[in-house]
Amino acid sequence: MEIRVDKLTHWYNPGTSLQVSALEDVSFIVPAGKVLGILGGTGSGKTTLIKHLNGLLTPTQGRVLLDGKDVETYGPGLGRKVGVVLQRPERQLFDETVFRDISFVLRRFTALDQAEISLRVRRACELVGLDLEAVGDRSPHALSDGEKRKTAIAGVLVNEPDVLVLDEPAVGLDPPSMADVIRLLDGMKQAGDRTIVIVSHDMGPFLTLLDSLLVLNAGRVSAFGSPGEVCAGLSDDPVMRNYLPRLALLVHDLAERGFPVGLDAFTIETLAEQLVVHAGHSEVGP
Amino acid sequence: MSRSIMDLSIGGYVPGDSFLHRLDPRTKLLGMLSMLVGAFCSESLEAAAISVAAAAMLAALTGAGWRIWAWGLWRFKWMLLIVFLMNLFFHSSGAAPHIGPHQGPFSGEVVRSSLALSLRLISAIMVSLALTFTTTPREMTLGFWRLASPLKRLRVPVDEFGMIMMLAMRFIPLVQEELRNTIDAQKARGVDFGHGPIVSRARNLLALLVPALHGVLRRADHLAIAMTARGYRPGQPRTEYRPLRFSLRDLIALLLLLAFTALQCYQPVFIFPAISSLT
Ligand SMILES: Nc1ncnc2c1ncn2[C@@H]1O[C@H](COP(=O)(O)OP(=O)(O)O)[C@@H](O)[C@H]1O
Ligand SMILES: [Mg+2]
Numbered sequence: 120m121e122i123r124v125d126k127l128t129h130w131y132n133p134g135t136s137l138q139v140s141a142l143e144d145v146s147f148i149v150p151a152g153k154v155l156g157i158l159g160g161t162g163s164g165k166t167t168l169i170k171h172l173n174g175l176l177t178p179t180q181g182r183v184l185l186d187g188k189d190v191e192t193y194g195p196g197l198g199r200k201v202g203v204v205l206q207r208p209e210r211q212l213f214d215e216t217v218f219r220d221i222s223f224v225l226r227r228f229t230a231l232d233q234a235e236i237s238l239r240v241r242r243a244c245e246l247v248g249l250d251l252e253a254v255g256d257r258s259p260h261a262l263s264d265g266e267k268r269k270t271a272i273a274g275v276l277v278n279e280p281d282v283l284v285l286d287e288p289a290v291g292l293d294p295p296s297m298a299d300v301i302r303l304l305d306g307m308k309q310a311g312d313r314t315i316v317i318v319s320h321d322m323g324p325f326l327t328l329l330d331s332l333l334v335l336n337a338g339r340v341s342a343f344g345s346p347g348e349v350c351a352g353l354s355d356d357p358v359m360r361n362y363l364p365r366l367a368l369l370v371h372d373l374a375e376r377g378f379p380v381g382l383d384a385f386t387i388e389t390l391a392e393q394l395v396v397h398a399g400h401s402e403v404g405p
Numbered sequence: 406m407s408r409s410i411m412d413l414s415i416g417g418y419v420p421g422d423s424f425l426h427r428l429d430p431r432t433k434l435l436g437m438l439s440m441l442v443g444a445f446c447s448e449s450l451e452a453a454a455i456s457v458a459a460a461a462m463l464a465a466l467t468g469a470g471w472r473i474w475a476w477g478l479w480r481f482k483w484m485l486l487i488v489f490l491m492n493l494f495f496h497s498s499g500a501a502p503h504i505g506p507h508q509g510p511f512s513g514e515v516v517r518s519s520l521a522l523s524l525r526l527i528s529a530i531m532v533s534l535a536l537t538f539t540t541t542p543r544e545m546t547l548g549f550w551r552l553a554s555p556l557k558r559l560r561v562p563v564d565e566f567g568m569i570m571m572l573a574m575r576f577i578p579l580v581q582e583e584l585r586n587t588i589d590a591q592k593a594r595g596v597d598f599g600h601g602p603i604v605s606r607a608r609n610l611l612a613l614l615v616p617a618l619h620g621v622l623r624r625a626d627h628l629a630i631a632m633t634a635r636g637y638r639p640g641q642p643r644t645e646y647r648p649l650r651f652s653l654r655d656l657i658a659l660l661l662l663l664a665f666t667a668l669q670c671y672q673p674v675f676i677f678p679a680i681s682s683l684t
Contacts, residue, residue, distance in 0.1 A: 223596070
């Protein structure tokens with residue numbers, strides 16, 4: 120599904136003394152099947168922006184189009200087409216067992232039969248790397264934090280949404296769970312049948328997944344483009360520099376000093392490889 | 406899909422620098438009591454209308470703007486409607502008037518008294534909102550502590566009551582925030598609260614109440630830890646670092662409000678015979 124956000128402006132409590140301008144004139148496009156990263160500091164409007172993708176918020180001005188159709192015209196099924204995993208989703212688990220929680224929406228809001236529901240739950244659990252045999256009958260509250268997060272993500276994936284949006288998926292996860300989330304996203308990206316939006320104030324771990332990167336600052340777009348371009352463009356900005364992943368800064372600074380590293384050498388491995396190649400060819404060591 | 410909901414909570418404070426914001430919280434607490442007494446001490450429709458008019462003047466003085474006020478009052482629509490209907494159906498006195506050949510269902514007197522009751526409630530709600538819109542929970546607690554401190558001699562635990570009051574006021578917005586987060590999160594996974602048969606809608610509420618309650622308890626726990634870490638011990642004397650100032654402005658405001666209440670309570674004797682003799 121293609122996402123097109125067109126001159127989106129959002130004010131909270133418009134026309135009152137409590138008015139807050141959270142987004143101003145934000146525009147961008149994500150082609151179907153591509154991965155967008157949204158980077159920005161706390162309060163920059165990231166969460167406000169993604170709440171427009173599934174109609175949790177409606178624009179003060181501007182439009183949000185999915186495959187060319189305004190989200191406001193989609194009706195009640197929208198929440199299942201656009202799956203949004205909000206911040207700290209594990210706090211919203213409530214049902215008696217992991218299986219029941221993951222399947223809640225399918226059981227209550229679709230006409231799918233028992234077999235189909237079981238199948239979808241199993242598929243979602245496989246995707247997120249959750250062992251359904253082991254935890255399916257346990258209470259979600261008895262799980263580890265990483266498993267809870269996976270359960271919550273699976274609860275969105277069972278709808279088999281065309282668009283998957285994750286708000287701050289890294290916050291509060293330990294490194295192994297984090298690696299699982301990256302693997303999940305990478306697998307979905309390879310499958311290529313879903314548009315993915317990753318929101319984070321620290322884009323480092325996700326950089327290699329992204330096709331494009333949108334940087335928000337105080338509700339406005341401060342850069343949009345391929346991750347390499349965006350990071351290179353913002354590396355010289357003394358304020359925005361601080362939000363960029365450290366590896367991207369290193370790549371930029373090396374390139375600027377004449378090291379021939381690619382602007383998208385966004386993992387330690389690729390960067391190291393390129394530096395090794397470089398070291399073999401000249402006298403200058405890194 | 407909902408338009409963005411106002412985020413001001415019940416008991417919420419609207420930052421500003423209006424006349425009411427600058428009054429001493431003690432003045433506002435006493436003034437509110439006085440206005441409430443004024444609203445409820447007379448049963449007539451005229452007195453109720455005057456109470457609402459006075460409350461509307463206070464509303465204008467808060468500087469919060471009509472949108473916030475409209476939204477603040479709109480939340481009470483069901484309560485007001487229910488009270489109105491209850492009074493209409495269960496408080497019968499007098500015979501229903503004849504409208505043409507048919508007898509109407511309610512007497513004019515009951516309709517008037519139901520209207521008057523609703524108006525008195527509206528004025529009470531407006532007066533309370535005027536207080537909470539312009540007074541922070543902290544000021545409110547300080548005002549309460551100072552007003553109630555003579556009761557300490559009677560061994561009433563005033564400090565603890567004040568702390569409970571402040572925590573309750575601080576907690577309402579948190580509860581609302583948790584609920585909103587949970588509603589958003591469940592909608593974001595495809596839960597559709599507005600549809601389906603009523604029984605299953607009620608069951609969907611579980612998806613709301615369990616996580617929201619969890620969230621509130623988690624925050625209560627954090628708050629308790631934070632308070633303990635900062636040395637709060639129930640029963641120990643407290644210090645306050647911002648003294649309250651009762652100024653000339655407060656004196657004038659308080660006298661005006663008390664005079665208004667006195668008039669409201671005595672007007673059936675003094676004013677209304679005069680009005681009804683005119684008509
Ligand atoms: N429900 C709300 N009511 C009023 N203001 C809000 C609300 N939610 C967010 N804001 C404000 O909007 C701005 C953007 O917030 P948000 O989208 O949550 O940013 P981020 O997710 O990037 O941290 C902030 O200034 C925040 O205070
Ligand atoms: Mg956020």
